[in-house]
Amino acid sequence: METLCGKCVGPGDGLHINPWVDPVPRPYRGVVTNEWCGWRDATERALYGADDGFYTRSGGPGPAGHFRTSVHVSPLYAGAVAGLLRRVDGALGHPAELALVDVGAGRGELLTGVLAALPDGVAARLRPYAVERAARPEGLDPRIDWRDELPAPGSVTGLLFANEWLDNVPVDVVETDGDGVARRVLVRADGTERLGEPVDGADAEWLRRWWSPLPAPSTTGTGRTAPSPGLRAEVGRPRDEAWARAVRTLRAGLAVAADYAHAREDRPPFGTLTGFRDGREVRPVPDGSCDITAHVALDACAGPSAELLTQREALHALGVDGRRPPLSLASTDPAAYVRALGRAGAAAELTDPAGLGGFGWLVEPVGGECAGLLKP
Numbered sequence: 001m002e003t004l005c006g007k008c009v010g011p012g013d014g015l016h017i018n019p020w021v022d023p024v025p026r027p028y029r030g031v032v033t034n035e036w037c038g039w040r041d042a043t044e045r046a047l048y049g050a051d052d053g054f055y056t057r058s059g060g061p062g063p064a065g066h067f068r069t070s071v072h073v074s075p076l077y078a079g080a081v082a083g084l085l086r087r088v089d090g091a092l093g094h095p096a097e098l099a100l101v102d103v104g105a106g107r108g109e110l111l112t113g114v115l116a117a118l119p120d121g122v123a124a125r126l127r128p129y130a131v132e133r134a135a136r137p138e139g140l141d142p143r144i145d146w147r148d149e150l151p152a153p154g155s156v157t158g159l160l161f162a163n164e165w166l167d168n169v170p171v172d173v174v175e176t177d178g179d180g181v182a183r184r185v186l187v188r189a190d191g192t193e194r195l196g197e198p199v200d201g202a203d204a205e206w207l208r209r210w211w212s213p214l215p216a217p218s219t220t221g222t223g224r225t226a227p228s229p230g231l232r233a234e235v236g237r238p239r240d241e242a243w244a245r246a247v248r249t250l251r252a253g254l255a256v257a258a259d260y261a262h263a264r265e266d267r268p269p270f271g272t273l274t275g276f277r278d279g280r281e282v283r284p285v286p287d288g289s290c291d292i293t294a295h296v297a298l299d300a301c302a303g304p305s306a307e308l309l310t311q312r313e314a315l316h317a318l319g320v321d322g323r324r325p326p327l328s329l330a331s332t333d334p335a336a337y338v339r340a341l342g343r344a345g346a347a348a349e350l351t352d353p354a355g356l357g358g359f360g361w362l363v364e365p366v367g368g369e370c371a372g373l374l375k376p
Contacts, residue, residue, distance in 0.1 A: 021227040036186040042286035043170035074346030078113025080318040091369045101159035103132035104165030153248040160255040166296045176231040191285040212267045212301040232271035236297040243301040252367040261298040261360035298360045306364040310358035317374040322348025
């Protein structure tokens with residue numbers, strides 16, 4: 001997904017509004033009041049409010065109705081996850097019960113695809129968990145254990161997979177003021193922002209450790225340095241904690257987070273906060289009318305045994321690539337050639353380094369058995 005600049009412009013009254021124009025104005029939905037609060041609290045209520053949250057709204061279409069993830073591009077993605085699950089199964093010695101925990105399960109599309117791709121012998125031992133705050137969709141495979149929270153710590157053995165989950169774990173946003181001081185950004189339901197108190201405590205420490213140093217101020221002719229106002233960052237500490245909780249559900253196995261991400265050496269200077277609705281990127285307004293998301297600092301989430309890959313590298317290791325079938329197949333078996341060409345096109349989209357293939361995969365083994373399962 002392309003990232004638009006999150007820098008704000010500010011009128012003289014101290015308030016400022018993101019400069020994007022929402023192409024589809026929507027009425028205020030009443031999820032968040034017009035009181036000022038940080039982006040973390042505002043996003044929590046806008047996405048997951050009990051009555052009218054973007055993800056929890058009764059009868060809503062789910063993520064697939066607003067944006068296209070790797071799961072929705074092609075069954076090849078679920079097939080690759082099924083292949084990874086089989087590697088985990090083999091490394092663990094084929095346990096009597098094998099878990100697949102899908103965190104941020106949407107409407108169960110990934111689990112449905114994996115169940116269809118597994119051989120009967122593995123599927124018979126599988127315990128599939130869907131962790132999702134929305135209600136269970138009708139018609140879902142009855143084998144899927146649908147729940148709104150993670151399994152208990154250390155209670156499952158197998159694969160935990162989180163596809164585009166961490167980017168929807170709400171975070172606070174900070175911005176430097178005219179003196180270069182990082183302050184928490186406060187927001188109202190209509191998206192209007194203002195700067196709050198300076199960031200301190202654990203959030204300030206996280207920024208010092210994980211966000212690249214702010215660009216050096218320019219030197220003025222007077223010998224003094226000019227401040228750098230308007231620089232923004234998202235405080236990823238809640239995501240680090242959420243990921244650590246997810247990993248702890250495993251007694252043994254492998255935890256994987258796949259998301260659009262950045263690393264410390266190339267954090268964007270104006271942040272990545274954005275919104276999505278109906279397949280379009282829109283101004284992030286915390287009123288429940290759109291998805292609110294930001295790129296993930298996966299390097300900060302990673303535990304000591306974790307490995308960071310691109311999706312392209314991970315899927316190639318699992319046998320997904322976009323190579324075209326040999327042209328000779330077109331003359332010997334035209335129908336097979338067309339099918340293979342379609343698979344190659346889908347694989348190319350999933351592994352495109354300028355698109356989904358550039359996503360980050362955080363691969364974290366629990367126990368030594370599942371280390372190195374995605375080595376080329």
